[in-house]
Amino acid sequence: MGFLPILALGQTIVSGTVTEANGMPILGANVYLEGTYDGASTTEQGGFSFETTATGVQVLVVSFLSFETFTMAADVSQLQDLTIKLREDVNSLDTVTISAGTLEASDNSKVSVLKPLDVVTTASALGDFVGALQTLPGTTTVAEDGRLFVRGGDAGETQIFIDGIRVFTPYTPTTNNIPTRGRYSPFLFDGITFSTGGYSAEYGQALSSVLLLNTIDEPDQEKTEISLMTVGGGLGNTQKWEKSSLSVNATYINLAPYIAAFPDRNDWQKPFEGYAGETVFRHKLKNGLFKLYAAFDGTDFELTQEDIDLPEGLD
Structure with missing residues (x-):
């Protein structure tokens, strides 16, 4: 004690x-x-x-x-x-403004998603603007279709416009289980704007989304563009004058080397071969701009696909 x-x-x-x-x-x-x-x-x-x-x-x-x-x-x-x-710990908060994303006609600064260089540098897109858009949130890949599906909707519910004009056949022809491609070269467009949410009432016939393709109003310089892929390539040239300009693009794709190296389940008699060309002529007017667009494309392939009802396959 x-x-x-x-x-x-x-x-x-x-x-x-x-x-x-x-x-x-x-x-x-x-x-x-x-x-x-x-x-x-x-x-x-x-x-x-x-x-x-x-x-x-x-x-x-x-x-x-x-x-x-x-x-x-x-x-x-x-x-x-x-x-x-x-003492009370008082922190001054800056004003927080919350606004919903909108799509306004002729206002690409707010909704521009991809530039042409973004399309050709996107993995797995192979220079196809639709393939590049399929990597964005809100889009879904349905089997091997290749078309643009947005938030569970059908491909037909996604409307595509070029300079405000609706395009009814934006994809190249194909067959079952073979993905399709977009028909247009990304280098013809100043920007690709894509909305998976709200959009202007101007595009009311669209149910899932709107894809706007706006061609270049005036090229910045004369240039030649060359693109190379393991299954094809492309060539483009732009000429510029005082009040006019002309752009020409051509692409060619042949899957024969790829199929020879990586055979698939289809019996190809002639591997997929596709070619396309586009031209845009622009001329400055006193109160506006005149644009003339022309394009052609062709697809050639022949194969036999397995079919449960046809032992010899489906041609």
Whole structure:
């Protein structure tokens, strides 16, 4: 029993009251000595009291949600009957503006999704703008169709427009289980705008989405473009005069090398071969711009597909 007074003398009581700036007591504030396990929480009257064996100068920390953390460095013998006032932690928030995405006619700055270079550098697109769009959120891949399906809708519910004119046959012909491709070169367009949500009432016949293809109004310079693929290539040239310009593009695709290297389930008598060409003539008028667009494309292939009803297959 002779050691008990010595142990009592080795402990110091830290006490005080925690209030707001207006004097209101704070319930549940955390009060502790930094670097130790000694501490307590404030009562309904804001008071706190705990014992510590620490000696010398210590850092008292008081923290509570939505208030600035209070710290005080002093000898533990002086940390008694304290009155601590916490200041509110006020953060200034910038104005937050929430707006829904919209598609306005002749306003591509807000909805432009892909540039021509984005199309040809998108993996698996093979220079096809439809293939590049299939990598965007909201689109879905249906078997090996190759057309544009948006949010569970049919491909026919996605309307495609070139310079405001609806396109009724935007895809190349194909057969069952062979993906189709878009008919147009991405380099003819200034930008490809794609909306999987709301769009203007101007395109009311669209049910799932709208794809706008706007041709270049005026080329920036004369240029020649060459594209190379393992299964084909493309060539384009643009000539520019004082008030006129002419752009010509041609592409060729032949899947024979690919099918020879990676045979599939189809029996190809003639592998897929496709060719296409486009030209755009532009002429500045006094109060506008005249555009003339012409295109051609051809597809040639022959194969025999497996069919459960035909032992010899379907030609």
